[in-house]
Structures are given as structure tokens and as C-alpha cells.
Amino acid sequence: MAQQEFDTTAFRNALGSFTTGVTIITATAPDGTPVGLTANSFNSVSLDPPMVLWSLAKTSLSVEAFNEAKHWNVHVLSQEQQDLSNTFASRGENKFAGIDLEEGLSDAPLIPDCSARFQCRNMVTHDGGDHLIYIGEVLNFDQQDLPPLVFQQGQYAMTARKPWEGVELSSEPKAPECSYNEDLLGYLLGRSHFQMLFRMRKVFDEQAHEDSHFFALSVLNIQANLSLEEINDYIEYTGHSLTDTDIEFLISQELIEKLDDETYQLTANGRETSLLHIAQAKAIEEELIRDLGQGDVMALKLLLKRLISKTDPGLPDLWKAKETAK
Ligand SMILES: Cc1cc2nc3c(=O)[nH]c(=O)nc-3n(C[C@H](O)[C@H](O)[C@H](O)COP(=O)(O)O)c2cc1C
Structure with missing residues (x-):
């Protein structure tokens, strides 16, 4: 392909x-200033000896420091650490x-709470x-x-591991097309909901x-006083x-009591019962995190939140209302 035909944007997208x-x-830097930048060009090179690489734009403000x-x-x-990634992707000072x-092996700054860290000695720099x-x-x-934080097509992303061996995931409807099948999203959502809540x-x-x-009880736990009509709107x-x-x-x-002619609130007993339900739900979630891993559960939550927002027919927002509770 001739140089002038080269589409840089398409190349970047690819x-x-x-x-x-x-x-x-x-x-x-030689003057003692810490420098750093966000980079996804990192890669492994060799296991023995252990070697890694990454690349730095020549326009980076840190070029001199890294060269020294x-x-x-x-x-x-x-x-x-997405916010930290954004901070280090900016050209601002004081990142x-x-x-x-x-404290690390060298004078290079060592940031805590990462998925992994590699402390390296620069071996060679190539153009x-x-x-x-x-x-x-x-x-x-x-x-x-x-x-780990993931980057794809210019956006932060999450990883979800593919299903374990023996579990198939298909976007193709199985014959006969008119029948239910186990990959139908509604079935998967319903079944996972009921199985999770079984206990x-x-x-x-x-x-x-x-x-x-x-x-x-759940909505009254979130909102202090609601009428029957309002409770029904929320559920x-x-x-x-x-x-x-x-x-x-x-x-x-003695789980709820009248607050006035129209509205109800939880009694102390009701609050305790509701907290018991929450504790149970949290215990189920913790077990799931142990089984599936924190990353998969976070990815699942993200997709469910997107699905909830996409399928919302305009229902009242219980969580938003909490901030402006009467
Ligand atoms: C996800 C992501 C990955 C990046 N990867 C690189 C990279 O591998 N090399 C690079 O030079 N810049 C990369 N950048 C851009 C730099 O982080 C950005 O230009 C930064 O401002 C450089 O800071 P500096 O000029 O203070 O060194 C990346 C940015 C983001 C958001």
C-alpha cells in the first residue's frame, strides 16, 4: 500500500x-522528579531471563527521564484504578x-493496590x-x-472468562427455531434469579x-415512609x-406500622428482618464471588446494569428517590 493511502485512523481502530x-x-528523572504515564503497549518478551517491553511516544514529556x-x-x-489510569494518561504535572x-528495589516510584507489578532494569532501548x-x-x-482493568477499542472494559468446558454459549437459535432454548437471554436471567434467591x-x-x-420490606427499608400505592409503584x-x-x-x-393515614414505615422488628434479608443476600453474593471470581461478578453486574437501563420502561427510580426522601 502506498504511504499516502495509509489510513491512520483505520489503523488505530484496527x-x-x-x-x-x-x-x-x-x-x-535525574533531578529526582517522579515521572509516569499510562501505557497499554506493555508486553511480555522472555521467561528466562524474565524480560518485558513497552513503548513510549517520542512526544511524551517523560522521554528524557525514561532515556536516563x-x-x-x-x-x-x-x-x-481507572481514575488513576486517567490521571497518568494526562500531561499534567503532579500525577x-x-x-x-x-519502597521498591530501585528509585522508580512503586504504586500500591495493583493487580501486578514488575520492577525492571532497563536493558536496551530501540527506536x-x-x-x-x-x-x-x-x-x-x-x-x-x-x-485487571482492560482496554478495548478506545474504551475501558471488563473481562469475563468464557464458560467452563462442557458449557456451550451460542448466539444461533437451535432448531426448531420457534422453541425455547437454553441460550435464550430471558430464560438465563430468570433461571439465575430464581436459583440465586432459592436460599x-x-x-x-x-x-x-x-x-x-x-x-x-425492601422498599420501606430504602424509603422511610410510603403509601400502599407508592410501594406498588416501586415493586x-x-x-x-x-x-x-x-x-x-x-x-x-409487627413488621410495619402506620405513620399517618396513608403512609407506612418499618417497625424496629421490620428493620431487623429486612437487615437479615440483606445479610442473606450479601452472603449469597460473597459465595458467588468465591466461585466465579470478583472480576466475573463485576463484569456481570456491569452488563446487568446496562440491561436494566436499556429495558427500563420508565419505572420510578427507588435509589434516586432515596436522596430526596420525604
Ligand atoms: C489506555 C491508554 C494506553 C496508553 N498507552 C500508551 C503507550 O503505550 N505509550 C505511550 O507513549 N502513551 C500511551 N498512552 C498515552 C499517554 O498515557 C499520554 O500521552 C500521557 O499524557 C503521557 O504523559 P507524559 O507526556 O506526561 O509522559 C496511553 C493512554 C491510555 C489512556
Whole structure:
């Protein structure tokens, strides 16, 4: 392809298909100033001896510092460090403000709470077009079980591991096309919901609670005082609704009480029961995190939040209303 036909934007977009982690590379300038930048050009080179590489734009303000530095540190960022990534992707000074740096093998700044860190000695620097390629020997490294931040097509992303062996995931409808199949999203969402809540349902059963009672206690836990109509507005999405009889039952169980003619609130007993439900839900979630891993659970939550927002038919926002509770 002739040089003038080369489409730089398309090239950049094509490179964006190569999904990467996100790192911050740090060093100390000869005058003692710490320097660092966000880089996703990091890659492994050799296992024995342990070597890694990354590349730096020649336009970077840190070029001189890195060219002089004998050591640099690579920090593989965790999901929680997106803000830090943005800070180090800016050209502003004082990127290290507020960071509790740790002592490393060299003078290069060592940032805490990363998924992995590689402390390196610069071995060789190569010219790489508009970038400089730094190859380093890894002198020390450490790793924590923190889900890594991911970068794809110019956007931060999350990883979800593919299903384990024996579980197929197909976007193709299986024949006959008109029948339900196990990859139908509605089925997967419904089944996972009911399976997750299976253990909670046992607690409700022991307390002779209907699902609608659980939903009512939950919304009254979030909002201090609501009328029957308002409670039903909030739980409408569940397909359940509360009747006057349900209200009488919850009052007789001393779970809710009348605040005035129209509105209800949780009693101390109701609050305790609701907290028990929350504790149960959290225990189920913690077990799931142990089984699936924090990263997959975070990715799942992100996708569910997107799905909830996309499918919202305009229901009242319980969480937003909390801030402006009467
Ligand atoms: C996800 C991501 C990856 C990046 N990767 C690189 C990289 O590998 N090399 C590079 O030179 N700049 C990279 N950048 C851009 C630099 O972080 C950015 O230009 C920064 O301002 C450079 O800081 P400095 O000029 O203070 O050194 C990346 C930015 C982001 C957001």
C-alpha cells in the first residue's frame, strides 16, 4: 500500500481490536522528579531471563527521564484504578499527588493496590518509528487477586472468562427455531434469579412471607415512609403487588406500622428482618464471588446494569428517590 493511502485512523481502530490490560510505567528523572504515564503497549518478551517491553511516544514529556532512567516499574492496573489510569494518561504535572508510594528495589516510584507489578532494569532501548521501545529485565514482581482493568477499542472494559468446558454459549437459535432454548437471554436471567434467591426463599418460607412482603420490606427499608400505592409503584417491575390484606398481615406481624393515614414505615422488628434479608443476600453474593471470581461478578453486574437501563420502561427510580426522601 502506498504511504499516502495509509489510513491512520483505520489503523488505530484496527489496533484497538487487540484487547489489552492497562499499565502505569514509572521512573525517576535525574533531578529526582517522579515521572509516569499510562501505557497499554506493555508486553511480555522472555521467561528466562524474565524480560518485558513497552513503548513510549517520542512526544511524551517523560522521554528524557525514561532515556536516563536505569530502572522503571510497570503497574498492571486493577478495575478499581481507572481514575488513576486517567490521571497518568494526562500531561499534567503532579500525577503522584495523594498516592502512598511504596519502597521498591530501585528509585522508580512503586504504586500500591495493583493487580501486578514488575520492577525492571532497563536493558536496551530501540527506536520504533514515532515511539521508543524499552526492553527491561524483571528484577522483582508481585501479584494480587484483583480483577485487571482492560482496554478495548478506545474504551475501558471488563473481562469475563468464557464458560467452563462442557458449557456451550451460542448466539444461533437451535432448531426448531420457534422453541425455547437454553441460550435464550430471558430464560438465563430468570433461571439465575430464581436459583440465586432459592436460599433466600427458604428464609421467607420459614417466616411465612410472600415475595411481595419481601419486596415491600425492601422498599420501606430504602424509603422511610410510603403509601400502599407508592410501594406498588416501586415493586411493579416484579409482577407482584401488595394488597390491603398484605398490609394488615405485615402490621399484625409487627413488621410495619402506620405513620399517618396513608403512609407506612418499618417497625424496629421490620428493620431487623429486612437487615437479615440483606445479610442473606450479601452472603449469597460473597459465595458467588468465591466461585466465579470478583472480576466475573463485576463484569456481570456491569452488563446487568446496562440491561436494566436499556429495558427500563420508565419505572420510578427507588435509589434516586432515596436522596430526596420525604
Ligand atoms: C489506555 C491508554 C494506553 C496508553 N498507552 C500508551 C503507550 O503505550 N505509550 C505511550 O507513549 N502513551 C500511551 N498512552 C498515552 C499517554 O498515557 C499520554 O500521552 C500521557 O499524557 C503521557 O504523559 P507524559 O507526556 O506526561 O509522559 C496511553 C493512554 C491510555 C489512556
